[in-house]
Amino acid sequence: xxxVAPRVVSTDGKTATYQLTVQKEAGRIAEPLNVTIxxxxxxxxxxxxxxxxxxxxxxxxxxxxxxxxxxxxxxxxP
Numbered sequence: 001x002x003x004v005a006p007r008v009v010s011t012d013g014k015t016a017t018y019q020l021t022v023q024k025e026a027g028r029i030a031e032p033l034n035v036t037i038x039x040x041x042x043x044x045x046x047x048x049x050x051x052x053x054x055x056x057x058x059x060x061x062x063x064x065x066x067x068x069x070x071x072x073x074x075x076x077x078p
Contacts (some may be wrong), residue, residue: 002055005020008020013077014076014077015046015074015076015077016039016043016074016075016076016077017072017073017074017075018036018037018039018057018061018072018073018075019070019071019072020035020037020067020070020071020072021068021069021070021071022065022068022070022071023068024065024066024067024068025065028065029051030066031040031064032062032064033062033063033065033069034037034060034061034062035060035061035062035076036058036059036060036061037052037059037060037061037073038073039056039059039073040077040078041077042078043075043076043077044075044076045048045059045074045075045078046071046074046075046076047073047074048072048073048074049070049072049078050070051063051071052073057067057072
């Protein structure tokens with residue numbers, strides 16, 4: 001499944017924060033959850049929630065849907 005989420009970024013004009021919460025569905029078994037986050041060209045990641053990997057300009061997060069999951073990425077705007 002792929003999903004594109006509009007309006008999940010808050011900004012003050014200089015920095016931005018992307019936030020995502022994925023809720024576990026009752027009764028479903030844990031399934032892999034792989035998230036790739038794209039930020040604007042020229043932006044620089046300044047801070048992330050635990051478990052996020054930033055490598056070669058790609059931001060990823062891998063876990064399972066065994067529990068509710070919340071993640072965030074803060075970055076400076078170009």
